[in-house]
Amino acid sequence: MYGSSFLFPALSLLAAVSAAPLDETWLQPRDSPVSALFHKRYTPSPSDSNFTSNYPGASTTPPTNSLPAAWVEKLKSITLPGVSVSNPNNGYPQYANGESGGDQTICSFTYACTTKEDLFDPPANTLALSFDDGPTNFSPSLYDFLAKNNIASAATHFMIGGNILSAPTTMQDAVKAGGHIAVHTWSHPYMTTLSNEEILGELGWTMQIISDLNGGRIPKYWRPPFGDVDNRVRAIAKGVFGLETVVWNADSADWSIGSNAQYTLQSVGSMMDGFIAQNKSKGLMILEHELNDNTIGVFMTAYPKMVSSGWQVKNVADAYGMEWYVNSGKGNTDTVTTMSVAANTLAVMNSTSAESSTSAASASTTSGSAVSASTTSTSGSSGKASAVSGSATKASAAATSASAAAANNSATSSASALVSLGNSAYLLAVVGLVSAVLL
Numbered sequence: 001m002y003g004s005s006f007l008f009p010a011l012s013l014l015a016a017v018s019a020a021p022l023d024e025t026w027l028q029p030r031d032s033p034v035s036a037l038f039h040k041r042y043t044p045s046p047s048d049s050n051f052t053s054n055y056p057g058a059s060t061t062p063p064t065n066s067l068p069a070a071w072v073e074k075l076k077s078i079t080l081p082g083v084s085v086s087n088p089n090n091g092y093p094q095y096a097n098g099e100s101g102g103d104q105t106i107c108s109f110t111y112a113c114t115t116k117e118d119l120f121d122p123p124a125n126t127l128a129l130s131f132d133d134g135p136t137n138f139s140p141s142l143y144d145f146l147a148k149n150n151i152a153s154a155a156t157h158f159m160i161g162g163n164i165l166s167a168p169t170t171m172q173d174a175v176k177a178g179g180h181i182a183v184h185t186w187s188h189p190y191m192t193t194l195s196n197e198e199i200l201g202e203l204g205w206t207m208q209i210i211s212d213l214n215g216g217r218i219p220k221y222w223r224p225p226f227g228d229v230d231n232r233v234r235a236i237a238k239g240v241f242g243l244e245t246v247v248w249n250a251d252s253a254d255w256s257i258g259s260n261a262q263y264t265l266q267s268v269g270s271m272m273d274g275f276i277a278q279n280k281s282k283g284l285m286i287l288e289h290e291l292n293d294n295t296i297g298v299f300m301t302a303y304p305k306m307v308s309s310g311w312q313v314k315n316v317a318d319a320y321g322m323e324w325y326v327n328s329g330k331g332n333t334d335t336v337t338t339m340s341v342a343a344n345t346l347a348v349m350n351s352t353s354a355e356s357s358t359s360a361a362s363a364s365t366t367s368g369s370a371v372s373a374s375t376t377s378t379s380g381s382s383g384k385a386s387a388v389s390g391s392a393t394k395a396s397a398a399a400t401s402a403s404a405a406a407a408n409n410s411a412t413s414s415a416s417a418l419v420s421l422g423n424s425a426y427l428l429a430v431v432g433l434v435s436a437v438l439l
């Protein structure tokens, strides 16, 4: 179930803050493009029985009526290109008025259009290694292989938020091994077919769960499922969330093995051999998946050849000499950038965590006068999420099984005195004033 009645007594908040000042290493720099959008909160623990209640249900696009207000406000503040929502058309999106997806205004990657900001051609001699659609039940065998070859930190994992919800500790295993974690949306849809607000939910919630489970590190990279991205989606990803769009310059088609007779382990292996034998004046970014034994096996067979051919295998961030996360440098242990706690700093407090001093006993409380707070209810799944949802079949529309995502009301109370949480699992507390008083 979602939404047990939780209470975050603001007086407890005051007491907690005065007893233990907020750890600044959890906070984003104020000049970060996402400083106002994601906030260190008392991290939901995968071992909590109600862990999933902190997030929307898996396998469906998160409901737009319970998006954090900061995301929606940021969306309103950016200028979007005049690109219509596309019609899916079996994986080949169609646009209004017969406009071509390949023209520069739309620039759909499905129609081979890329922008100068897209990441897909790594520097010479560099093979940017990445795996999409995890975490899955098959991911551990890949992680074992990466670790045995000392390349766990040389891989970027473009993960599906809903899959992380189903297998949070598998995602954390990738982190602990040193892997670089990036965004592959919440439910793996054709992104150009979604409304602006639906795009917010697909990207934002995936960033949130990755951040929650990785020490507050906020992802910096995303890859569109099926490569379905256009300038409207790019603008939201970058303009709202600071995300770099990553596509590819070689498609292994590993995802087709077993579903399309044209693709076998042998034929895909031969294709991989061809990529690896390419001239290295241009780097290589191969689309690969941690979807099943076949896709992982293709990589395991190819990896020794990548090495013997002289490719420098790096994760996507390292391939370009860029930071791994918006608010942290290289690796999963680098310090999260510090900032001073300022008046407009938000902190999201999860009332279910052991780190909080929350009492779940009553439904309302009276805060100290220095605290102003707002609450936002979030959605959760009342059903058990399916273990693996990453469809990678380009030809078929993404068939997502609707889990029982609970509809939610979004409630905001900004008055200083009363914080009424009701069924909300979240409390967005504006602690700036508290901090200003205390620091």
Ligand SMILES: [Zn+2]
Residues within 6 Å of the ligand: 132, 133, 184, 188, 225, 226, 390, 391, 392
């Ligand atoms: Zn995918």
